[in-house]
Amino acid sequence: MLWCDKLAERVSGPQLINDSKTPSGRVHVGALRGVLIHDAVFRTLKDRGIPVRYTFGVDDYDPLDELPSGHAEFFRPYLGAPLCQVPPPPGSSAPDVAEHYIAEFFDIFRELGVEAETYRMRDIYRSGRFNEAIDAILNNAAKVREVYKTVSNSARPDTWYPFQVVCEACGRIGTTEVTDYDGREVSYTCRPDLVSWATGCGHAGKVSPFDGRGKLPWKLEWTAKWQTFGITIEGAGKDHNTKGGSRDVSAACLRTIFDQPPPLNIPYEFFLVGGAKMSSSKGIGVSARDMADFLPPELLRFVMIRTQPKQPVNFSPDEKSIIKIFNDFDRFHTRTYHDPKVSADDKRVYQLSQTVSRGDFYAADFQLVATVAQLPHLDLASEVEKRKGAPLTQTERDQLARRAQAARYWLEHYASPEERIVLQDALPERAGELTTGQRAFLHRLADRLPGVVWEDSALQTAVFDVARLTPIAPAQAFKALYRVLLDRDSGPKAGNLLAFLDRDFLLKRLQELPHDQQTFWQETAISREDFDAWTAEHRAHITQLSAEAKLGEAQPGASARLGIVEYTVAFDDNKTHLRRVLLGEFAERAAFDAAARDHVAPVN
Numbered sequence: 001m002l003w004c005d006k007l008a009e010r011v012s013g014p015q016l017i018n019d020s021k022t023p024s025g026r027v028h029v030g031a032l033r034g035v036l037i038h039d040a041v042f043r044t045l046k047d048r049g050i051p052v053r054y055t056f057g058v059d060d061y062d063p064l065d066e067l068p069s070g071h072a073e074f075f076r077p078y079l080g081a082p083l084c085q086v087p088p089p090p091g092s093s094a095p096d097v098a099e100h101y102i103a104e105f106f107d108i109f110r111e112l113g114v115e116a117e118t119y120r121m122r123d124i125y126r127s128g129r130f131n132e133a134i135d136a137i138l139n140n141a142a143k144v145r146e147v148y149k150t151v152s153n154s155a156r157p158d159t160w161y162p163f164q165v166v167c168e169a170c171g172r173i174g175t176t177e178v179t180d181y182d183g184r185e186v187s188y189t190c191r192p193d194l195v196s197w198a199t200g201c202g203h204a205g206k207v208s209p210f211d212g213r214g215k216l217p218w219k220l221e222w223t224a225k226w227q228t229f230g231i232t233i234e235g236a237g238k239d240h241n242t243k244g245g246s247r248d249v250s251a252a253c254l255r256t257i258f259d260q261p262p263p264l265n266i267p268y269e270f271f272l273v274g275g276a277k278m279s280s281s282k283g284i285g286v287s288a289r290d291m292a293d294f295l296p297p298e299l300l301r302f303v304m305i306r307t308q309p310k311q312p313v314n315f316s317p318d319e320k321s322i323i324k325i326f327n328d329f330d331r332f333h334t335r336t337y338h339d340p341k342v343s344a345d346d347k348r349v350y351q352l353s354q355t356v357s358r359g360d361f362y363a364a365d366f367q368l369v370a371t372v373a374q375l376p377h378l379d380l381a382s383e384v385e386k387r388k389g390a391p392l393t394q395t396e397r398d399q400l401a402r403r404a405q406a407a408r409y410w411l412e413h414y415a416s417p418e419e420r421i422v423l424q425d426a427l428p429e430r431a432g433e434l435t436t437g438q439r440a441f442l443h444r445l446a447d448r449l450p451g452v453v454w455e456d457s458a459l460q461t462a463v464f465d466v467a468r469l470t471p472i473a474p475a476q477a478f479k480a481l482y483r484v485l486l487d488r489d490s491g492p493k494a495g496n497l498l499a500f501l502d503r504d505f506l507l508k509r510l511q512e513l514p515h516d517q518q519t520f521w522q523e524t525a526i527s528r529e530d531f532d533a534w535t536a537e538h539r540a541h542i543t544q545l546s547a548e549a550k551l552g553e554a555q556p557g558a559s560a561r562l563g564i565v566e567y568t569v570a571f572d573d574n575k576t577h578l579r580r581v582l583l584g585e586f587a588e589r590a591a592f593d594a595a596a597r598d599h600v601a602p603v604n
Contacts, residue, residue, distance in 0.1 A: 002348045003308050004037075004044045011232070011264065015050060017042050018231040018263070019116070020057035023101035024085060025068040028290040031269035032108070033313065036266055036304040039114045040352050055229070056109075057118035060084040060098035061125055061163075061215045063174030065197050068097070069559030080198030082215075084122040108292045112301060113355035121221075126212030133224035134209050137162055140257045147252045150242040161186065165214035167203055173215060182362040184208065220500040222250040235266025235309065239269045239391060268309035274316055275584035286315075294409045296402040297324075302329050303352040312500055314339065317414035326366035326403070329458060333363055361395045362388045369400070371492040374421040380404055383500070387456065398523070421486055423501075426550035427512045428487035437523045439515035441470045445481075446510035454503065460495025469568075469578045471524060484509055518552050518562050525564060525582035528599060534579060536567070544570040549596035551586065560585035563592045565599050 001009070012602050019038045021031055035056070042054040060083045067075050071089045075097070078086040083098040094100035098120075110118060121531035124130055138161055139142065145156045161178040167190040175194050180187040186209045207213050218222055225231060240246040251262035273286050292300060303325060305314050315321075332350040335342040337360040364384045370417075372380045384400055385392055392400065411420060433571035434442075445466045453463045479499075482491040491497060498506060526534075535542065545567060552562040563583035583599060586592035 002345045004040045004352070005348065006304075007041055007233075007264070008048055011045070011050070011223070013410065015053075015232045016044055016230055017045075017052065017054045017233065018057065018225065018229065019055075020059050020225075021222075022059040022062045023105070024062070024064065024066060024102055025099045027105040027288045029286050029288045029315075032112075032237060032288050032291070032300070033268060033271045033304050034237065035109070035114060035116075036112070036265055036301055037309055038233075039112075039116070040305050041233060041266070043211075043352060044113070052112075054116045055231075056118050057100060057225070058118065058120040059221075060096075060102070061121040061173070061212075061219070063172070063198070064097070065174055065195070066292070068101075080170075080174035080195070082118070082122070082166065082173050085165045085171060103468055104207070104289050108288050110497075111292055111355075112297050113566070120495045122212065128211050130228060131210040133228050135183075136162070136217060137220055137224065137253075137258055138209065139183070139187065141181065143256050147249060147256055151248050151252045157187055162217050162220045163209055163214055164217065165207055165209070166212075167574070168200060168205055169203035170532070171202060172198060174198050176214070178209075178214075183583050184207060186214070187331060218294045219246050220253060222246070223253040223257070224251070225262055228253055229314070231263045233266070234263045235268055237493050238267065238269050241265070241267040247590035254343065255511055259413040262483055266309055267319070269312035271304070272312055274314075290413070291595060294406055294413070296399075296406060297355045298353045299325060299329055299406075301350070301355070302332070305352050306332075319415065319419040322414075323367050323370075327331065330363045330365070356460045358395050358399075361393060363398060364396075364400045365496075366403055366407070367492050368496050369403045370410065371496055371500065372419060373404060373407040375423070376584065378500055385594070388577070401413050418488060420541075421491065421497075423523055424487050428483060429507065430487055431484045431513060434483060434513060435523060436515050436519045437470060437472045439475055439513045440520045440524075441467060441472050441477050442480055442484065442510040443514060443515065444470055446507050449503070449507060449510075454499060455582070456493070456495040456499050459492065459497075459498040463494050463498075468575065471578050471580070485512070518555060521552060521562055521564050521580060522582070525580045527530065528581050531567065531581050532565045538569075540602060541572045542569055543572050547600045548601055549583075549592070551589065551592050559594075560587045562586075563595060 019034050021027065038054060042052055045052040045053075062083055063080050064075065064078050064083055064086050065080070067079070068089070074090060075086065084096050086097040088100035090496060092100045104120065125181050135162050141161045142158075144162050145158070145160060148154045148156050154208045159179040161176045161181055162182075163186055164173050165176045165178060165186060165188040166173045166362050167176050167188075170190060172190060175192070175198050176190050177194055178188045184205045187204075187206050190202060190206040192200045192202055194200055201265040215221065226234070234246055247262075247265065254260050254262050295303070303313060303315065332346055332353075335417045336347050336350045368383070368387070369380065372378050372383050381392060381397065381400065388396075445463065447461075448462055448466050452458050463477060463481070464474060467474050470477070478491075478494055479489050481494055482488045485491075485497070485501075535545070547565050547567050549563065549565050550562070554561055565581045565583060567579045567581065568576060569579065581599065583592070583595050586595070
């Protein structure tokens with residue numbers, strides 16, 4: 001079973017799933033991992049008929065403790081204040097900084113089909129909903145201090161109380177320290193030196209801790225959420241699930257103060273971009289908005305859900321990795337609708353990746369889409385319809401539009417100059433670096449192409465066939481093509497690329513590089529011993545073998561000519577290979593003929 005189905009097996013009765021986010025900056029894509037892991041569980045429980053709700057909290061009563069990227073000087077005076085009481089960046093229409101950043105995040109929820117009920121902690125505190133939990137926690141401050149000491153090896157003085165007041169003088173919450181609670185009011189000081197990132201005003205006083213006049217430290221806030229809301233399932237990232245970490249402390253406080261077990265946990269690893277962890281406030285990594293603008297919703301869900309929660313997702317925006325993501329998704333689509341032996345896990349991953357049910361459809365290959373997007377003389381829909389062999393349905397056109405947008409976004413934001421397709425008007429200078437064997441391959445491909453149907457698969461097959469008959473390694477053949485056409489060493493699927501090009505232009509380009517016959521033969525020939533070893537290795541699959549002896553052209557100033565034997569070998573997979581055996585140099589035709597008769601003998 002898929003990880004979310006295994007989890008669903010462990011629960012019974014109504015369930016409340018919860019997740020939350022502190023909107024201290026533009027939310028990075030890594031935050032979506034928790035969102036979509038919880039959403040997958042929510043959908044799984046719904047599918048099983050289990051009563052379930054999914055809530056998502058905005059921790060907007062947390063203090064501003066870092067300067068959001070790009071607006072350091074604007075926000076500096078507000079360090080330490082609750083996020084919901086900090087103004088938004090200049091030019092924003094949001095009422096505060098928390099709403100400015102979370103609104104963008106919630107827009108992505110809707111695009112991804114996440115049906116979470118949202119709430120804001122400012123409302124929870126100010127409505128008095130946490131009053132009972134706050135009173136219980138403050139009355140058990142000694143037990144909280146003991147939990148900190150035993151669980152996380154963190155000592156707190158006897159005067160420390162787990163609460164932060166909104167300073168009545170300066171409005172900061174991150175700089176206040178509570179030192180007493182009499183059952184009605186807490187005593188506090190707004191300390192200038194409490195934290196390194198904000199400076200308190202020095203005010204001291206007493207105030208009621210209820211109805212939004214302050215907040216619990218977030219570990220105890222987590223405890224209060226579980227107790228007050230009745231949360232039954234809530235996962236957290238790797239950093240919160242270390243031994244003695246936040247999750248352990250919060251769970252121990254819940255058991256100690258409220259005598260309740262913690263919610264079912266779903267520990268999950270980080271979402272990495274290029275191997276690096278991200279930070280909202282520091283602007284490190286890719287924002288959730290940027291990623292949602294790039295990947296279609298079902299692809300973004302797929303990336304997050306198919307990986308086991310305890311395994312990291314390492315996203316890399318290079319060409320090879322992006323194409324693989326789309327190809328993997330398309331394979332899951334094909335298995336779901338066309339493979340009777342599709343595994344339950346693969347089918348489940350595909351289903352949970354969908355935002356709406358679309359049924360089966362023809363999926364346009366992403367590499368083809370990205371290639372056509374860079375060749376403005378082509379119409380994308382027409383090219384895809386050629387490959388489908390029928391008009392596109394509206395669903396297919398919608399899917400194609402999303403992939404075209406993804407291709408354009410990748411080209412604009414992520415693709416390196418080496419990954420972009422620029423068809424060269426003239427033979428690139430670097431094409432002169434190609435070997436004689438590669439040059440000969442290009443000439444032989446030009447000879448072959450006039451008889452080939454001008455479509456992807458036939459052209460791709462021709463490239464492989466000519467490479468075997470040159471012979472050079474397929475990788476070297478493709479490199480030669482990309483070098484003379486794109487001035488690159490790699491590129492899109494060769495058959496696709498060739499099919500988009502004008503035939504006369506292509507044939508002319510393939511024949512522009514000269515090559516010397518003798519050098520070509522010497523470069524691609526093997527010894528008779530190596531040939532015998534090769535045929536012995538593949539004997540069981542060889543169906544036909546023929547040989548032709550050839551004497552090379554006379555070279556200026558040379559008294560001898562090069563002699564070879566070319567063996568054409570057919571295999572039972574209907575593929576034909578050529579192996580060239582070097583005989584040596586011959587001054588006389590008769591000597592060559594004699595040597596050829598000895599070599600062109602039955603193969604053992």
